[in-house]
Amino acid sequence: MDRETVPLAQRRSFLFIIVGAVGVVLGALTAWPIWKFLAPGKTAGKLEKISVARGEVGVGKAHFFNFHGRPAVVLQLKPGDFSAFSAVCTHLGCIVKWVVEKQEFLCPCHAGRYSAEGAVLSGPPPKPLESLPVAVEGDQVLIG
Amino acid sequence: MIWQIKPVGLVLGVGLLLAGSISPAAAQDESKPAETVCIQCHGSQPGRLGEPVKQWRQSIHAANGISCHDCHGGDPTDFAMAMSPERGFLGAPEAVGIPDFCGRCHVGVKEDYLASRHGQALGAGGPHCVTCHGNHAIVKASLDLINQQDCTRCHEFGRAQTIKEAMSETDQRLTGLTTDLAELHKVGIAVDELEGTTFALRNDFHRLFHSVDVEQVRQQTSQFQSRAAEIGGKIEKIQEELHQRKLWGALAATLLFFASALFFLIRKTYQDEEQS
Amino acid sequence: MPLRKKIMDFIDARLGMRDILEQNLTKYLLPKNVNAWYTLGAVLLTLFTIQFVTGILLLIHYVPDTKEAFQSVQQVTNEVPFGWLIRDLHAVGSNLTVATLLLHMLSVMFMGSYKRPRELTWISGFLLFNLALGLCLTGYLLPWSQLSFWATTVATDAAGAVPVVGDALVRFMRGGAMVGEETLGRFFALHVMVLPLVLGMLIGFHLFCVRRVGISKPPFGDDYQPPVIHETFHHEEHPGGIPFFPNYAIKDLAVICGFLGLLVVMVFFFPNLFIPPTAFEPADPFTTPEHIKPEWYFLWAYQALKVFPSEVIGLAVQGAFMTFLALLPFIDRGEERRPARRPIFVACYVLGILVFVAISIWGHYS
Numbered sequence: 001m002d003r004e005t006v007p008l009a010q011r012r013s014f015l016f017i018i019v020g021a022v023g024v025v026l027g028a029l030t031a032w033p034i035w036k037f038l039a040p041g042k043t044a045g046k047l048e049k050i051s052v053a054r055g056e057v058g059v060g061k062a063h064f065f066n067f068h069g070r071p072a073v074v075l076q077l078k079p080g081d082f083s084a085f086s087a088v089c090t091h092l093g094c095i096v097k098w099v100v101e102k103q104e105f106l107c108p109c110h111a112g113r114y115s116a117e118g119a120v121l122s123g124p125p126p127k128p129l130e131s132l133p134v135a136v137e138g139d140q141v142l143i144g
Numbered sequence: 145m146i147w148q149i150k151p152v153g154l155v156l157g158v159g160l161l162l163a164g165s166i167s168p169a170a171a172q173d174e175s176k177p178a179e180t181v182c183i184q185c186h187g188s189q190p191g192r193l194g195e196p197v198k199q200w201r202q203s204i205h206a207a208n209g210i211s212c213h214d215c216h217g218g219d220p221t222d223f224a225m226a227m228s229p230e231r232g233f234l235g236a237p238e239a240v241g242i243p244d245f246c247g248r249c250h251v252g253v254k255e256d257y258l259a260s261r262h263g264q265a266l267g268a269g270g271p272h273c274v275t276c277h278g279n280h281a282i283v284k285a286s287l288d289l290i291n292q293q294d295c296t297r298c299h300e301f302g303r304a305q306t307i308k309e310a311m312s313e314t315d316q317r318l319t320g321l322t323t324d325l326a327e328l329h330k331v332g333i334a335v336d337e338l339e340g341t342t343f344a345l346r347n348d349f350h351r352l353f354h355s356v357d358v359e360q361v362r363q364q365t366s367q368f369q370s371r372a373a374e375i376g377g378k379i380e381k382i383q384e385e386l387h388q389r390k391l392w393g394a395l396a397a398t399l400l401f402f403a404s405a406l407f408f409l410i411r412k413t414y415q416d417e418e419q420s
Numbered sequence: 421m422p423l424r425k426k427i428m429d430f431i432d433a434r435l436g437m438r439d440i441l442e443q444n445l446t447k448y449l450l451p452k453n454v455n456a457w458y459t460l461g462a463v464l465l466t467l468f469t470i471q472f473v474t475g476i477l478l479l480i481h482y483v484p485d486t487k488e489a490f491q492s493v494q495q496v497t498n499e500v501p502f503g504w505l506i507r508d509l510h511a512v513g514s515n516l517t518v519a520t521l522l523l524h525m526l527s528v529m530f531m532g533s534y535k536r537p538r539e540l541t542w543i544s545g546f547l548l549f550n551l552a553l554g555l556c557l558t559g560y561l562l563p564w565s566q567l568s569f570w571a572t573t574v575a576t577d578a579a580g581a582v583p584v585v586g587d588a589l590v591r592f593m594r595g596g597a598m599v600g601e602e603t604l605g606r607f608f609a610l611h612v613m614v615l616p617l618v619l620g621m622l623i624g625f626h627l628f629c630v631r632r633v634g635i636s637k638p639p640f641g642d643d644y645q646p647p648v649i650h651e652t653f654h655h656e657e658h659p660g661g662i663p664f665f666p667n668y669a670i671k672d673l674a675v676i677c678g679f680l681g682l683l684v685v686m687v688f689f690f691p692n693l694f695i696p697p698t699a700f701e702p703a704d705p706f707t708t709p710e711h712i713k714p715e716w717y718f719l720w721a722y723q724a725l726k727v728f729p730s731e732v733i734g735l736a737v738q739g740a741f742m743t744f745l746a747l748l749p750f751i752d753r754g755e756e757r758r759p760a761r762r763p764i765f766v767a768c769y770v771l772g773i774l775v776f777v778a779i780s781i782w783g784h785y786s
Contacts, residue, residue: 012413019406022399029396033502037477041501070337093340094347108252109347123249330697334498389504393688400681407674414667418452 049135049144057082057141062098067143071095072132074141077103077116084143085118086130096129105129180220182212199281215245242272252347256354263354271298285350287315303358310361311353317372318346324379333382338375345371444631445665451637451658454668457527458635460520461627462672463679467517468623470683471555472616474510482562484608486601489564490702508687508695514556515694516683518717521549529748529769532757533636536649539749541629544622546746551619556715558611561604567696569703570712572607573599578721581731598705634658639757646755713784720776723783 050067057063057076064073064087071087075098089096094109104121105114112123119128135142179187187197200206205214213220217232227233237245243266247254257263262270276289287308295304321342325335349368352361431437450458481500483492496503525545528534534542561572576599579589595602634656637644647656662668686693698709714722721738728734744751752765759766 008413008416012410015406015410015413019403019410022403022406026396026399026403029392029399033505034477036501037503037506038480088337088340092343093337094344106251108255108351109250109344111249111251329700331692332497332504332695332700334494390688393684397681397684397688400677400684404674404677404681407670407677411667411670411674414662414670418662418667 047144049142051137051140051142054136054139054141060100060103064095064098067132072143073098073105074134074143075116080136082134082136082141083117084132084134084141086132088130089125090120090127090129091123091125180211180213181223181226182216182218182220185223185226186212196280199278203280203282204284205282215248239272240267242274246273252351253354256351260355260357262356269298287312290353307353307356307358307361310358310365311349314349314365314368314372317369317376318342318349321372321375321379322346324383328379328382331386333386335382338378342375345375445669446663448664449658449661450635450664450668451661453638453641454635454662455638455640456671456675457523457531458638458668459672459675460524460527461630463676464517464520464524465623466676467513467520467679467683468619470513471510471517474506474513475612475616477506478510479612484562484604486564486604486703489562489604493563493565505687508691509683512687512691512694513683514559515715515717516679516686518552518556520679521552522717525549526773530759530766531636531639532752532759532762532765534749535752535755535757536749537633537654538629538636541626541633542749543746544626544629548619548622548626551615551622553717555611555615555619556717558607558615560715561599561607562611563699564604564703565699566701566703566707566709567698567712569599569705570698570708571714572603574712575714575718576603578725578731578735581725581735583732600705636757639759644758646757649755716780716784719780719783723779723786726783726786727779 047068050065050072052063052065052074057074059076059079062073062075064071066072067086072084073087073096074082074084076082087095089107089109089112091107091110091112094107096105096107096112096114098104099106103116105116105118106112107114107123107125110124112125113121114125114129115121117128118131120126132143183197186194188194200212205211211220212218215234216236217234218227219225219231219233222231225231227235234245243254243257243263247257257273258266264270266272276294277285290304290308292301295301322339325339325342328335329339345368352364355361428438432439478496481492481496481503483489493507497507498504528542528545557572557575561568576590576593579593580586582589591597593603594600595606632655635658636656637647637658694715698712701709713719724738725731725734728737754762756762
């Protein structure tokens with residue numbers, strides 16, 4: 001009788017140890033995603049600002065630049081009055097052009113027109129151009 | 145006793161059942177906007193006057209909600225004023241007026257076309273938009289529009305073929321990107337921005353053709369290729385990430401099934417005990 | 421004295437905890453021939469817990485407003501670390517939970533465990549099943565995708581077939597004539613607070629019934645004797661049986677791990693089995709996509725409504741069927757639990773399953 005029950009108890013302990021180890025790994029695999037999900041990221045809400053030299057943006061003119069991988073545009077409608085927008089047309093994604101004579105944006109794909117404030121004037125775009133925050137520091141214009 | 149329970153049960157059953165019953169019959173059409181008066185009238189007319197509607201229905205314009213009044217003007221809601229110049233009705237343009245007509249929306253293309261040999265031949269036997277694209281049965285633009293049958297109406301196919309070949313590799317690349325992005329979209333990856341960039345790229349590229357200048361196409365091809373490569377790189381990164389996830393998933397599943405087997409074995413040791 | 425023993429002594433002296441633990445773990449005896457189907461309850465507890473936890477995590481980011489809902493879900497699945505995993509677990513998990521509910525119900529029916537004195541356990545279970553379906557229906561709308569919007573439109577339309585009060589019923593469910601902002605608001609409240617609360621309380625009651633009456637003995641084996649029906653309260657004992665803990669608890673764990681493995685496989689390799697492409701397009705009230713169908717667990721109702729000549733009849737038939745199911749313990753009053761000796765029941769049971777599967781498949785292809 002002893003010969004059979006001892007191996008049984010040993011077998012059981014052995015199995016418990018292994019399943020315990022598997023359980024620890026599974027526990028870690030479960031806890032890690034939940035932790036990352038809840039913990040705030042280092043860059044949460046903080047995208048660094050892009051700076052553009054004042055001189056590059058003429059009065060009544062637009063300067064196109066790269067804003068964290070997306071095309072964007074900064075305008076100087078009146079001296080000292082800067083505004084910035086995403087240059088991606090909200091219709092299907094083409095890049096808008098600035099029409100100096102009319103002081104408005106025109107999308108070459110399907111003639112969507114936006115005002116100098118980014119509002120839709122005519123054409124297929126469903127939403128205005130996304131506005132980007134602008135600050136002026138000395139001779140640099142900071143966008144973002 | 146059962147007849148006491150039945151009414152309650154019936155109400156309960158119906159009430160509970162409503163949580164689970166579905167009917168297909170009634171997604172009412174009140175949710176769709178009414179058809180324009182243009183379609184209502186011309187749609188039922190035989191011959192020449194009704195033909196455009198049939199053709200338009202299969203077009204890419206129809207699929208994107210572009211209707212008669214978007215091009216021809218007029219009032220789509222008022223039968224009496226539908227074709228009134230007061231409401232902006234333009235009628236059908238003359239041949240020389242076609243580029244301006246289509247160019248009201250397709251600004252970039254019009255620009256390239258007017259500067260090209262084709263555009264300069266407008267009114268003197270040269271092609272305009274409708275020549276290649278049709279007027280109502282317009283389909284999504286592709287290199288198939290450059291073909292033996294259509295181009296040889298005016299000149300030999302050789303130069304058309306040259307330009308088609310110069311464009312075909314890039315075109316295939318762009319189509320490939322669009323397909324990959326659609327696949328990613330289907331599994332819920334937010335590729336709206338990438339899809340927009342690819343669409344813009346494709347548009348720029350198709351616009352390029354209208355200059356019908358092979359040298360220009362060849363010069364700009366490398367630019368297009370690198371822009372396409374950029375998008376392709378981003379797509380590959382996403383696909384790699386998706387692949388990684390599957391590997392972790394396989395690990396987790398294997399561990400779980402392994403744990404299950406172990407528990408069954410432990411259970412067995414208890415069963416052996418219970419038996420004896 | 422080790423810390424653990426000190427803590428246990430403290431609680432035990434005040435609440436008699438050791439006795440409760442013993443009564444429900446080591447001294448809680450189950451019949452020796454208890455089978456794997458009895459683990460489904462524990463599996464369901466696990467699955468509901470996963471739904472609850474993933475639901476709370478999603479709630480941190482979800483915005484219940486028609487203009488922002490879709491975007492908020494997109495954000496969770498694309499920008500929040502592992503958001504895609506939490507979302508997929510919740511969406512795929514809900515389907516696995518319904519499937520397990522069906523299995524649990526089917527095994528209870530087969531073993532006649534709904535019979536006296538367990539009628540209340542059965543009724544609470546039936547209500548739980550409907551609550552789970554309600555959670556599925558309300559949850560479906562929240563992402564505000566094309567699928568959400570149109571599936572909900574079709575689902576709430578069905579109520580219109582009820583005579584006299586049909587239209588008012590539809591308006592009440594939707595909070596208006598059409599599915600819209602009001603619908604999202606009330607479905608959100610239902611899904612996040614009302615239904616989970618009622619579900620939780622009812623699960624508590626259901627488990628209380630199971631423990632209070634005593635677990636049923638599987639009606640199999642040569643030495644099975646039909647239980648004596650008592651006129652007054654009697655707790656069913658199984659002297660000489662196996663202790664729940666650790667003997668059967670281990671089996672619970674084994675089956676739970678198996679189901680979790682299945683869940684993981686589905687989430688990582690087949691997430692789109694239950695999430696079609698229309699789930700990734702934002703809702704457009706003016707464009708009905710083709711092939712809008714309800715989820716697989718509603719296909720039977722969907723097809724049944726189409727099969728009958730009038731919708732009222734279709735609804736009535738479904739209502740009758742659900743009522744029959746709810747009142748099963750009062751309709752099938754025989755004391756016999758062995759399937760071999762309940763030929764009529766087993767025949768109806770098998771027929772019922774076949775019809776359910778067939779009509780669901782038909783609904784999928786129609």
